[in-house]
Amino acid sequence: MPRLKRAEVHDSIREDIKATARRLLAAEGAAGMSLRAIARALDITAPALYTYFPSQDDLITALVVDGFTGLGDAMQAALEQQAGAAAAAGLHAAMQAYYAWALAHPAEYLLIYGTPIPGYTAPGDITVPAAVRIFILLVTPMEQALQRGELHPRPPYDRVPPAQALPLARLITANDYPVSPTAIYLGFRAWSLLYGLTMPALLGHLMPLETAAFFHDEVAAWLHSLGFSP
Amino acid sequence: MPRLKRAEVHDSIREDIKATARRLLAAEGAAGMSLRAIARALDITAPALYTYFPSQDDLITALVVDGFTGLGDAMQAALEQQAGAAAAAGLHAAMQAYYAWALAHPAEYLLIYGTPIPGYTAPGDITVPAAVRIFILLVTPMEQALQRGELHPRPPYDRVPPAQALPLARLITANDYPVSPTAIYLGFRAWSLLYGLTMPALLGHLMPLETAAFFHDEVAAWLHSLGFSP
DNA sequence: TGTACATCAGTGAACGCGCGTTCACTGATGTAC
DNA sequence: TGTACATCAGTGAACGCGCGTTCACTGATGTAC
Secondary structure, eight states: OOSSOHHHHHHHHHHHHHHHHHHHHHHHOGGGOOHHHHHHHTTSOGGGGGGTOSSHHHHHHHHHHHHHHHHHHHHHHHHHHTTTSOHHHHHHHHHHHHHHHHHHSHHHHHHHHSSOOTTOOOOHHHHHHHHHHHHHHHHHHHHHHHHTTOBOOOTTTTSOOHHHHHHHHHHHHHHTOOSOHHHHHHHHHHHHHHHHHHHHHHHTTTTTSOHHHHHHHHHHHHHHHHTBOO | OOSSOHHHHHHHHHHHHHHHHHHHHHHHOGGGOOHHHHHHHTTSOGGGGGGTOSSHHHHHHHHHHHHHHHHHHHHHHHHHHTTTSOHHHHHHHHHHHHHHHHHHSHHHHHHHHSSOOTTOOOOHHHHHHHHHHHHHHHHHHHHHHHHHTOBOOOTTTTSOOHHHHHHHHHHHHHHTOOSOHHHHHHHHHHHHHHHHHHHHHHHTTTTTSOHHHHHHHHHHHHHHHHTBOO
């Protein structure tokens, strides 16, 4: 009558391994995340890890997916907390959650969105949906705001630029997204804004600034400039 | 009577080594840029490289400085070509040059602005001035536009946010920059905008979009929103 | 409940690999008289 | 212009290191009767 079934122990050790890998990733960068270093930290032999992950690449993939999931969950929680409020408030909350998560998990943010790890290629079928979710979490509130009449985009953003019309239309029909091209386009704009404010803050490129205030101000001004009704 | 003096040959081989390193960097990422790989590509033994660089880190530093220099030169050339034109045109040209250089030299852009290479720390005294130059190339035209009365920032950017006033003042006095806090603040905004549009385009995060058009439209709209006189 | 067997987790040795760097050396290139 | 010497570039062997992964194995954990 074991307290934990074998499968449960297995899963829990898998989590331990990932946690250790994350710790090493944060401390030493991607190169520090070697199987042998993880095994050393766990007081275990390196081959033992193969019971839990078929290869190093699979471990990395698991960390990548966890990263996207963690970021997405944080954004979604922020969004849901503003469920009753104006769409602009929800968006701002989600974007703040993005920033907060990134600064709280810098190594994972870099793993997901930074320079690709040489020699590792993420399996698209697993990794892409996890990445797309983040994007959808920005697009959906935009679309809602448009449909509810809370957002009346000002020129030049009242329509999608001509060069983007075709690619966006293709994207929508290929994936059966129930959203307007305008919402998607604004999603890309939001995504780029977030990236440009977050990654440099993380890497210390904005050093002299009060980066948290900078982020807040920029996002607030950007949302305001979009044309949300007051 | 040698055609090239020894020192000239030395310098030319140094350039060959850097060029090979850049090629490997582009092809295989930072990990592919090993001294042994470079030596192999040059049909030379690895220890021979120590005649030209005291260590691998010095080679990397040289590449980093070259990267900043190349990017800065491209921006400066664009700026000078618009010397007679309106400040907004000069800024737009410089920002376009930034983007063009990044897409033409993706590996170097990542080396400069991407995830730091594990185990390598750039010597600040060499590397920082090269990095700061890029920033100054954005701030200077801003300051000129302000002084010439070509730029009348609209709220909320007619003044620096309160949280940033002190850090920016400190930055200016510590370095004796002959520029206004407003110009520096706009410089950071421009920098962040550029980063957020360039790095994701480079990494394929904006895949479905026409990224060149996206960059152009965003920069144009941003400059317009600043309040340049027509 | 007790025994016999199957499954699983983890070990230790070994594989082949690539790495940065050092060292003593050889041969070529330049310099001084 | 020719010779003697100093300087430099590059070699080949070796150092010690860490890596991912495989393999045959042992001992523990669970299952079936």
